[in-house]
Amino acid sequence: MKNDTLHLAGVYTKTVMKSWFQYKVDAVLRSLAVFLREATGIIVIYFTLLKFDTLNGWNIYEMLFLFSLLFVTYGILIIFFTGLRDFGGTVRSGNFDRFILRPRGLLFQLIFCNADWFAAIGHGGLGIVLFVISAGKVGVVWNAATIVYYLLAIVGGVLIQGAIFLFLATLNIYLLETNSLKELFYWNMRKFAGYPISIFHKSIQVIMIYVVPFAFVNYFPAQYLLRKSDMAQYPDIFMYLTPLVGGGMYLLAYAFWRFSIRYYKSSGN
Amino acid sequence: MEQFIEVKHVSKSFKISKRAKGIPGTIANLLVPKYEKKQAVQDVSFSIAQGEMVGFIGPNGAGKSTTIKMLSGILYPDAGEIKVNGYIPYKQRREYVGSIGVVFGQKSQLQWDLPVIDSFELLKAIYRIPEATYRKNLNRFMEMLDMVEFINRPVRQLSLGQRMRADIVAALLHSPKIVFFDEPTIGVDVVGKEKIRSFIRELNAEDKVSMIFTTHDMQDIEKTCNRLIIIDKGAKIYDGSIFGIREKYGTTRQLDVEFSENYTVEPIQNVEVKELNELDGRKKRFIFENTQVQIDALMNHLLQNYGIRDINVSEPEIESIIGKIYAGEVC
Numbered sequence: 001m002k003n004d005t006l007h008l009a010g011v012y013t014k015t016v017m018k019s020w021f022q023y024k025v026d027a028v029l030r031s032l033a034v035f036l037r038e039a040t041g042i043i044v045i046y047f048t049l050l051k052f053d054t055l056n057g058w059n060i061y062e063m064l065f066l067f068s069l070l071f072v073t074y075g076i077l078i079i080f081f082t083g084l085r086d087f088g089g090t091v092r093s094g095n096f097d098r099f100i101l102r103p104r105g106l107l108f109q110l111i112f113c114n115a116d117w118f119a120a121i122g123h124g125g126l127g128i129v130l131f132v133i134s135a136g137k138v139g140v141v142w143n144a145a146t147i148v149y150y151l152l153a154i155v156g157g158v159l160i161q162g163a164i165f166l167f168l169a170t171l172n173i174y175l176l177e178t179n180s181l182k183e184l185f186y187w188n189m190r191k192f193a194g195y196p197i198s199i200f201h202k203s204i205q206v207i208m209i210y211v212v213p214f215a216f217v218n219y220f221p222a223q224y225l226l227r228k229s230d231m232a233q234y235p236d237i238f239m240y241l242t243p244l245v246g247g248g249m250y251l252l253a254y255a256f257w258r259f260s261i262r263y264y265k266s267s268g269n
Numbered sequence: 270m271e272q273f274i275e276v277k278h279v280s281k282s283f284k285i286s287k288r289a290k291g292i293p294g295t296i297a298n299l300l301v302p303k304y305e306k307k308q309a310v311q312d313v314s315f316s317i318a319q320g321e322m323v324g325f326i327g328p329n330g331a332g333k334s335t336t337i338k339m340l341s342g343i344l345y346p347d348a349g350e351i352k353v354n355g356y357i358p359y360k361q362r363r364e365y366v367g368s369i370g371v372v373f374g375q376k377s378q379l380q381w382d383l384p385v386i387d388s389f390e391l392l393k394a395i396y397r398i399p400e401a402t403y404r405k406n407l408n409r410f411m412e413m414l415d416m417v418e419f420i421n422r423p424v425r426q427l428s429l430g431q432r433m434r435a436d437i438v439a440a441l442l443h444s445p446k447i448v449f450f451d452e453p454t455i456g457v458d459v460v461g462k463e464k465i466r467s468f469i470r471e472l473n474a475e476d477k478v479s480m481i482f483t484t485h486d487m488q489d490i491e492k493t494c495n496r497l498i499i500i501d502k503g504a505k506i507y508d509g510s511i512f513g514i515r516e517k518y519g520t521t522r523q524l525d526v527e528f529s530e531n532y533t534v535e536p537i538q539n540v541e542v543k544e545l546n547e548l549d550g551r552k553k554r555f556i557f558e559n560t561q562v563q564i565d566a567l568m569n570h571l572l573q574n575y576g577i578r579d580i581n582v583s584e585p586e587i588e589s590i591i592g593k594i595y596a597g598e599v600c
Contacts, residue, residue, distance in 0.1 A: 004397060007394060008394045008395060011390065011391055011394040012391070012394075015387060015391050018383055019380060019382045019383055022382040022383070022423070023382075094376065097338070097343050098376075100342065100343050100362065100366070101342070101343070101366050101369075101371050102366060102395050102396070103363050103364070103366045103395070103396060103397075104363070104395055105363075262345065264343075264344075
């Protein structure tokens with residue numbers, strides 16, 4: 001049974017890859033374009049930050065390390081959650097009906113039918129480059145414990161963002177379109193998450209910890225590894241919570257999805 | 270005996286957001302959304318036996334699609350019960366949909382950029398079709414629908430007729446027991462339509478697959494189905510044979526007569542006379558209801574009083590009867 005699901009995941013992946021490779025040049029350029037677009041943003045920030053020695057105690061390499069977590073998790077995120085990110089379009093075009101008509105899990109189909117491998121290479125690649133540049137210069141001792149922690153934090157960070165996508169996708173069932181909510185709660189918060197949250201006004205910190213908990217995607221995991229002094233204002237336990245927050249949020253979003261799918265209204269012919 | 274498809278007193282309504290006009294209206298709508306209830310399907314019941322071919326027709330917005338979507342498990346009914354092949358479609362989705370096939374004429378389920386065969390391979394994995402069954406079905410359908418020449422071509426390069434044939438096969442590879450066709454010949458040329466219809470007839474005869482069609486092309490129905498369900502404004506208004514609908518509603522007859530000279534025909538009770546302006550006015554059309562006027566009496570009357578060269582009686586096209594039913598002219 002599980003084996004059979006894996007087999008289908010494999011066939012889906014093969015099909016998606018094959019579709020992209022119908023236009024080989026475009027596929028490769030796409031990875032490159034995503035990489036360069038995101039990297040440009042980082043370069044601009046890099047030169048701006050060179051004017052300061054540190055930002056609330058964070059030097060430039062520590063900042064890049066913070067960014068690298070954001071990009072590595074996003075790279076993995078869009079392999080698995082592109083279908084949920086773009087769920088509004090799937091509902092409006094009526095394509096979701098086709099998923100319902102097939103004898104497989106709806107989330108499973110949404111996930112594997114839409115995996116965006118090439119954008120993932122662009123985002124993830126940038127994350128890895130930033131990690132390589134910064135990891136040796138931020139004073140982290142890489143041993144078995146820190147590596148395991150790092151990997152768990154990545155998984156947790158992916159799940160937190162995946163849960164946000166799943167939650168917004170579920171809202172689509174009621175509202176048909178949630179792009180502006182996504183803009184507000186996901187993309188804007190993600191911009192804040194590029195910096196240590198301690199530099200922001202208290203209200204933004206509250207949102208980033210308790211409402212759209214991007215702080216657990218990169219700030220607190222980075223703090224565990226870097227131990228900057230601004231961590232003093234938050235409970236130490238926050239540095240260990242990322243996998244729990246991720247798992248918990250995802251389960252909640254999944255329950256909301258299961259509950260709501262009953263109310264799905266096909267968008268007509 | 271329990272029927273294969275059983276629909277009992279099913280109703281479904283939608284909430285439609287009611288928009289006031291202009292920018293102030295849009296803003297007001299954002300703050301306090303107002304909804305209007307639209308009854309899409311109201312207390313519809315019918316049952317269909319295994320192997321039956323049923324045409325399901327009605328004007329746009331009559332509730333056809335909604336009914337089909339409830340039957341295929343996409344929508345939950347608000348009230349009533351649906352049972353198909355022992356399953357409740359909207360509750361046992363995963364178990365149920367493996368036994369049905371759905372063809373949306375307007376929307377392909379094939380991978381646009383890939384050769385047709387790749388979509389089929391994907392469906393084989395999705396439906397867990399055993400290799401032997403897959404091979405057998407694929408070879409059989411490919412031959413029946415002349416698909417060999419384009420099976421390895423990307424879908425985007427296919428003609429509409431070819432794409433439709435591929436889509437029909439895609440819905441049948443897993444040997445479904447029921448197939449829903451939603452406008453399966455839309456936009457296809459005459460030869461293509463005929464190919465699709467004869468394939469559907471053959472499949473039904475050999476495999477006893479139950480089929481439900483929604484279409485606006487009455488030829489599709491006449492050439493494939495023996496039963497017709499008409500739905501209008503959410504309610505079922507006719508359920509019976511195609512032949513029966515002629516008998517019940519198609520009582521109008523027209524008699525085209527070519528006279529030997531340009532007579533002025535005296536008025537006849539209950540018969541409308543129309544000039545056809547052909548053959549120097551020698552051709553006239555007589556329209557009447559066969560419930561009011563005996564056709565032999567009318568013909569006798571004409572033969573006795575006028576010189577006649579040719580005579581031709583015609584029944585109304587099924588299409589025009591349906592048109593009249595939609596327009597509310599008969600019932």
